[in-house]
Amino acid sequence: MTVTVSDVLTPPASGDHRIDSLIYQDNGFWMDWNAWGAVNDTTVIDFCFELDGTTANDWGLALTGAAEFTAAQRDDAIDALAEMTKVTGIQFRQVTDPTQAEIKFIYAELDNVAPGMSGYTTTTYNYRSSGNRVTSYDLGAHIVLDPTIQGAADPEKGTAAFQILLHEVGHAIGLCHPFSAPTPLPAREDNTQKTLMSYTWKGGNKSAFRNYDRLALRYIYGADGLGGQGAVNYDASARMMADTPQPGLDRLTGLSAGLLG
Numbered sequence: 001m002t003v004t005v006s007d008v009l010t011p012p013a014s015g016d017h018r019i020d021s022l023i024y025q026d027n028g029f030w031m032d033w034n035a036w037g038a039v040n041d042t043t044v045i046d047f048c049f050e051l052d053g054t055t056a057n058d059w060g061l062a063l064t065g066a067a068e069f070t071a072a073q074r075d076d077a078i079d080a081l082a083e084m085t086k087v088t089g090i091q092f093r094q095v096t097d098p099t100q101a102e103i104k105f106i107y108a109e110l111d112n113v114a115p116g117m118s119g120y121t122t123t124t125y126n127y128r129s130s131g132n133r134v135t136s137y138d139l140g141a142h143i144v145l146d147p148t149i150q151g152a153a154d155p156e157k158g159t160a161a162f163q164i165l166l167h168e169v170g171h172a173i174g175l176c177h178p179f180s181a182p183t184p185l186p187a188r189e190d191n192t193q194k195t196l197m198s199y200t201w202k203g204g205n206k207s208a209f210r211n212y213d214r215l216a217l218r219y220i221y222g223a224d225g226l227g228g229q230g231a232v233n234y235d236a237s238a239r240m241m242a243d244t245p246q247p248g249l250d251r252l253t254g255l256s257a258g259l260l261g
């Protein structure tokens with residue numbers, strides 16, 4: 001599969017507001033792990049638990065009190081990733097070397113970064129293209145869990161902290177807030193009964209992605225993981241036709257980072 005510049009910059013609108021409110025260009029791009037997998041010839045996203053906040057600070061986060069996830073927190077984070085696998089089929093692999101991981105978890109106080117926030121995700125992208133063809137594409141996400149949220153010490157299913165972990169994993173895989181979208185969800189639908197990407201909590205703590213989340217994630221990835229069939233990025237018919245090659249033009253983007261609470 002040829003990955004084009006428009007693949008990595010512009011999510012394809014579905015025409016369904018439940019999906020388009022969660023998938024849109026944010027900070028000039030979106031997280032297209034299908035395209036990342038195609039460019040890097042892999043179907044697995046590596047993650048790690050960082051020993052301290054060093055890498056996060058490299059990304060411009062002034063974290064305080066940064067600490068490695070405890071054994072309990074690691075198990076819960078893995079459970080959150082498993083919920084993403086249930087919906088998309090995406091496979092995650094734990095590694096110990098942060099330089100080998102696309103997704104990194106760290107436990108730290110967010111007071112200096114986003115006061116009042118319980119969780120935080122930074123996303124980074126870096127791509128290089130020749131003409132309209134993407135020749136290298138790196139994605140990364142750094143997930144921070146703050147101690148103040150209920151259940152943060154052991155964010156198991158049923159706690160508010162587990163719901164926060166799902167929200168942050170949602171960001172890492174490509175979902176945005178429905179209230180910031182160019183076509184935001186109507187107020188009556190912008191709640192956690194519909195999507196965990198909402199800031200409006202409704203009902204009890206959630207331990208699984210909600211219907212709108214599942215619709216959006218299936219729209220991007222299908223259910224069979226990266227590189228599978230059924231994901232919109234592998235529906236070549238419409239997308240390839242829309243891409244106009246620009247021979248002779250090389251483009252290099254710098255590292256960009258998005259900050260999402």
Ligand SMILES: [Zn+2]
Nearest residue numbers: 171177260261
């Ligand atoms: Zn968020």
